[in-house]
Each structure stands twice: as C-alpha cells, then as structure tokens.
Amino acid sequence: MKMAGGRRPAAGGRRQAAGGRVGRKGYVRTSSKVGVFTESVIRETFRLAAEHGAINLGQGFPDFPCPPELKAAACAAIDADDNQYPMTYGTPALRAAIAAKTARAYPGWTVDPETEICVTCGATEALVAVTFALLDPGDEIVLFEPWYENYGPDAVLAGAVPRPVPLREPDWAFDEAELRAAFGPRTRAVFLCHPNNPTGKVFTARELALIGELCALWDVVLVVDSIYEHIHQLGPGGYLAPARVPGLEDRTITINSLSKTYAVTGWRVGWTVAPPELTAAIRKVHDFLTIAAPAPLQAAGVAALALPPSTTRGWPSPTASGATCSAVRWRTWASRCAGRTALITSCVTSGGWTPAVTAWPSPGG
Numbered sequence: 001m002k003m004a005g006g007r008r009p010a011a012g013g014r015r016q017a018a019g020g021r022v023g024r025k026g027y028v029r030t031s032s033k034v035g036v037f038t039e040s041v042i043r044e045t046f047r048l049a050a051e052h053g054a055i056n057l058g059q060g061f062p063d064f065p066c067p068p069e070l071k072a073a074a075c076a077a078i079d080a081d082d083n084q085y086p087m088t089y090g091t092p093a094l095r096a097a098i099a100a101k102t103a104r105a106y107p108g109w110t111v112d113p114e115t116e117i118c119v120t121c122g123a124t125e126a127l128v129a130v131t132f133a134l135l136d137p138g139d140e141i142v143l144f145e146p147w148y149e150n151y152g153p154d155a156v157l158a159g160a161v162p163r164p165v166p167l168r169e170p171d172w173a174f175d176e177a178e179l180r181a182a183f184g185p186r187t188r189a190v191f192l193c194h195p196n197n198p199t200g201k202v203f204t205a206r207e208l209a210l211i212g213e214l215c216a217l218w219d220v221v222l223v224v225d226s227i228y229e230h231i232h233q234l235g236p237g238g239y240l241a242p243a244r245v246p247g248l249e250d251r252t253i254t255i256n257s258l259s260k261t262y263a264v265t266g267w268r269v270g271w272t273v274a275p276p277e278l279t280a281a282i283r284k285v286h287d288f289l290t291i292a293a294p295a296p297l298q299a300a301g302v303a304a305l306a307l308p309p310s311t312t313r314g315w316p317s318p319t320a321s322g323a324t325c326s327a328v329r330w331r332t333w334a335s336r337c338a339g340r341t342a343l344i345t346s347c348v349t350s351g352g353w354t355p356a357v358t359a360w361p362s363p364g365g
C-alpha cells in the first residue's frame with residue numbers, strides 16, 4: 001500500500017489495539033486538512049442529547065411525518081424495482097419537477113432541466129461538490145458569520161481561505177464597508193445561507209443588490225444555501241431568490257433539498273440550480289463523490305415538488321388541507337411545541353436569561 005508523501009505504513013498497516021483504539025505503537029497518518037476541523041458539533045450534540053434524554057436544539061430535523069404522497073411514491077418506486085443507478089445528475093423526472101416548481105414559485109425564472117440542474121445527496125453533498133467545482137487552494141470565499149457549520153470544513157477540504165463578514169444583532173445586518181473590504185483579487189465565491197441558519201435572518205433586497213454589485217465587480221460566484229426557503233417568519237414574498245436579482249442571474253448557484261421542506265432529512269436528496277457552465281463542473285465532481293442520489297427517493301421527490309404551496313412550508317400549516325395536515329395533526333403538533341417551548345423557557349429563565357418566544361399561529365388562524 002502506498003501512502004501520501006511516499007511514506008510506507010508500518011508492517012501490518014494500522015494496528016488496532018483491543019477495543020478498536022489505535023495502539024501506541026500503531027502507525028496512523030491522516031491528512032493535515034482533517035486536523036484543522038473537529039467532528040461536527042451538531043452530530044456530537046445529537047449523540048449527547050440521545051444519551052441524556054435531552055431536547056436537541058442542535059440539529060434542525062422535523063420530528064413529524066412527511067406528507068403521505070412522498071411515502072406512496074417512494075414505496076411504489078421500490079415495488080417497481082427502481083433499484084439501480086439512476087442518471088448521475090438526477091432522473092429526468094426529478095429535474096423536470098425541480099424546474100417546474102421553480103417556475104411556479106418564482107414566475108419568470110426559467111430553469112433548463114437538461115443543463116442547469118444537478119441532483120445530489122442532500123444539500124450537504126451539493127455544498128461539497130460546489131466547493132470543489134469552484135475553488136482552488138488559496139482561493140478566498142466570503143462567508144457571513146455566524147455561518148452554517150459545514151461551510152468551514154468544506155472550505156478547508158478545498159484548500160480555500162474563508163473571509164468572514166460579521167452579521168450583527170438585532171437584525172443580523174452586515175456592515176457595507178466590512179463586506180466591501182472582504183472582497184479582493186483572490187475572492188472566488190460568496191456563501192450565503194438565506195434564510196440563515198443559525199440566526200433566521202432573511203437577506204433584504206437592498207443587501208442582495210449590494211452583494212450582486214460586489215460579485216459583478218470582482219467576478220465572483222454567489223452560492224446560496226436556500227434549504228430554509230419555505231421556513232421563515234416573513235410570510236409569502238418575504239424570501240427573495242438571489243438568482244433573480246439583476247446582475248446575479250448568471251453567477252448564482254442555488255442549493256436546495258427535500259430535507260427540511262418535506263420533513264425527510266434522512267432521505268438525502270438535494271440539488272443545485274446554476275448556469276450551464278457551472279452546472280457542468282458541479283456534475284463532474286458530484287459523479288465522483290456519490291454517483292447519484294437514491295433512485296426511489298428521487299421518484300418521491302417528483303411527488304413532493306408537485307404538492308401545492310400550503311404543504312410545502314415544511315411545517316404543518318393551519319391552512320394546509322386534507323390528509324397532509326388535518327386539524328387533529330395540527331393540534332397535536334402545536335401542543336407538543338407549546339410544551340417544549342414552556343420547558344425550554346423555564347430552563348433559560350432559571351439560568352438568568354430572558355428568552356424571546358415567537359408565538360406560533362393558532363389552528364385555523
């Protein structure tokens with residue numbers, strides 16, 4: 001076995017001591033890159049919360065069932081033996097559904113499913129594929145801080161250098177001068193989490209216009225993580241698609257996924273929407289990362305994207321109709337949330353803090 005840098009493993013390769021730990025005399029060499037970042041704090045929080053029976057505020061996953069249409073479509077695809085590698089960059093049906101849903105949600109935004117979409121294993125893989133497709137070692141990326149934790153390790157793996165721009169309370173706005181100063185000749189991309197995890201911020205038209213101006217000035221690509229596109233407090237029309245902002249149309253990669261909107265974080269189906277040249281580069285990387293997203297779950301994605309808007313907010317909505325969100329289901333969900341909110345509020349209060357609690361809409365109102 002040949003090791004990086006021409007070094008050879010000690011006899012027997014990695015020696016594992018009893019209990020699975022690497023023995024003191026064992027030879028183990030990992031890349032300098034993985035030494036730069038730690039295990040995901042979200043995954044660690046998940047394990048600790050499960051171990052101690054705690055409420056897990058560290059990971060955003062919906063703990064209610066997904067719409068039945070998705071389950072039916074996934075089961076039908078499995079029953080029909082849809083078991084083999086699908087087209088690497090997404091089944092034609094799912095790409096057509098993504099294009100159709102995009103056009104419905106944003107009239108005038110036309111996406112060519114043949115050349116402008118790459119289906120991935122969740123937004124997570126899309127972020128990695130995009131990072132490798134865009135960046136060379138030493139390239140710089142502008143990130144708004146605090147950022148979703150994956151952006152840091154993704155940048156490190158690509159050898160890129162993050163240039164953080166702080167978002168500040170109370171409205172998590174950024175300072176124009178700080179944003180301008182973060183751009184330079186080595187800037188290749190801006191990563192924007194919009195709506196933002198962890199702050200909940202939704203970037204305004206004015207902010208997006210400024211980002212667009214700077215991206216055009218420095219010839220930079222905007223990468224938008226829009227996984228919370230339908231989950232924010234601003235209501236219909238509150239979220240603006242950066243790819244529709246004048247000047248950004250030809251330089252924006254929009255990342256999305258079924259995970260949050262349709263309550264299926266474990267299904268691992270996401271996608272990118274980007275101009276053809278960028279999509280071609282993303283597709284190449286994606287093929288060598290994972291080949292393709294799970295075939296039967298892509299079929300379920302077609303059903304998901306055909307659902308009407310009232311069921312695509314991710315959260316059961318009082319205005320949703322029929323089996324996707326009955327009044328009973330809504331009441332159950334709302335009372336569960338109320339119980340948890342009360343528990344968290346009392347913990348936070350006893351710790352000496354004053355929590356700001358958002359009121360959820362009541363059933364039917």
Ligand SMILES: Cc1ncc(COP(=O)(O)O)c(C=O)c1O
Pocket residue numbers: 059060121122123124125148193197225227256257258259265269270
């Ligand atoms: C902002 C953001 N982007 C991406 C992801 C990962 O999405 P996916 O499940 O589609 O990989 C998450 C998950 O929490 C997230 O919060």
